[in-house]
Amino acid sequence: MKLIVLLIIGVILYFIARGYKTEKFENIKLDIKEKFDGDLMNHEAGLLIALMAKVAKADGQVSELEAQMLKHTFTDISQHFENSEEIREKLKEIYKKEKESFDNTILICEKLYKITKHDYAKRVKILEYLLNLAYIDQEFSQTEFMIAEDIATALQIKKADFENLVNKFENFYREQKANQALSLEKAYEILESNPTDDSNTLKKNYRKLVKQHHPDIVAGQGASEDIIEQATKKLQEINEAYELIKKSKGI
CATH class of the missing domain: 1.10.287 (Helix Hairpins)
Structure with a gap:
């Protein structure tokens, strides 16, 4: 899908993470919109949403920030298709269905791996996007970690790369919390x-x-x-x- 996931990752991370450093992918241009009438569970767009559903529901509930990020993702992905409204509704249906069970998580990863087999960098960026979703409420539960680790393994992401991404998010949100605490302390003083x-x-x-x-x-x-x-x-x-x-x- 002509690097659509990479574009989405760059844009969404920029607006949602508000400061998390990542590539902006300014040189990627999508001049031609895709027309897709098949099963989106055989397309990387649908598979990405399916994995997002697993990560969002990993700790038992979907936070407001996670829901907001999902909403933006549905919109951003669908805009790159000729039949955008139809695609958006199908993506929402995939999300609703896939958040109900974790049984097929590895199967989804295997399908996504086949599509991106020769693009390791893309798989790393997909994992980065999923971790951003997991961290966006500033809480990374043990369940979320386990699911993210399983996804990374199934996508054949190197352990060192997985750990590096986790550390980046940990450091980013730790710093964000520290800054927030300092701001709050100053507010009480004022x-x-x-x-x-x-x-x-x-x-x-x-x-x-x-x-x-x-x-x-x-x-x-x-x-x-x-x-x-x-x-x-x-x-x-x-x-x-x-x-x-x-x-x-x-x-």
């Missing part, structure tokens, strides 16, 4: 609050700070333009800090 404060205390602190730094109130006190500008920036920081804390606490 809001003059503590992580143990309840929602009422946080709201009280927020309102107090808004009254202190609201540019309209500061202007009414006869402050200079510079002070008003500083108050405007401070208020923005307070609002952003409060929103981040609320999100972290599910308020």
Whole structure:
């Protein structure tokens, strides 16, 4: 399918991972859309979706981020076919069916291997894409690891390459969590609050700070333009800090 999977991997990883370094495949051009009327389970597009279904359901549930990534994938793949709407619906049907059982995972991998037998780099990129799906909720369960490892083995991915990909994702999300923790710590500092404060205390602190730094109130006190500008920036920081804390606490 004229490197369609490689293109999808580059685009989706760029938007979903938001910073995970991967190739953009800028030189790949798909000028001709494919017309396909056969069984998509004999096509690498359908086989990719089938494996995504296994990985997404590996830990027993499909997270919101996983569902979003799947939705984008259905759309992106189908757009490279003349009969795009029909293909999209078929891909969705494959996903619904294949997420119900893991029994045929190796069989699917064997079919995909036959199609990509002479393109090891593509198989590695497919595995990278599947691992990104597994990691996207920032939790990589033991079940997800086992399924990913089985897929890698069946696709005849070298153990070192598999471990290298896992380490890359581990490091990326570890760094992301660390940055998020630092941001949250700063947010509490801005809001003059503590992580143990309840929602009422946080709201009280927020309102107090808004009254202190609201540019309209500061202007009414006869402050200079510079002070008003500083108050405007401070208020923005307070609002952003409060929103981040609320999100972290599910308020």
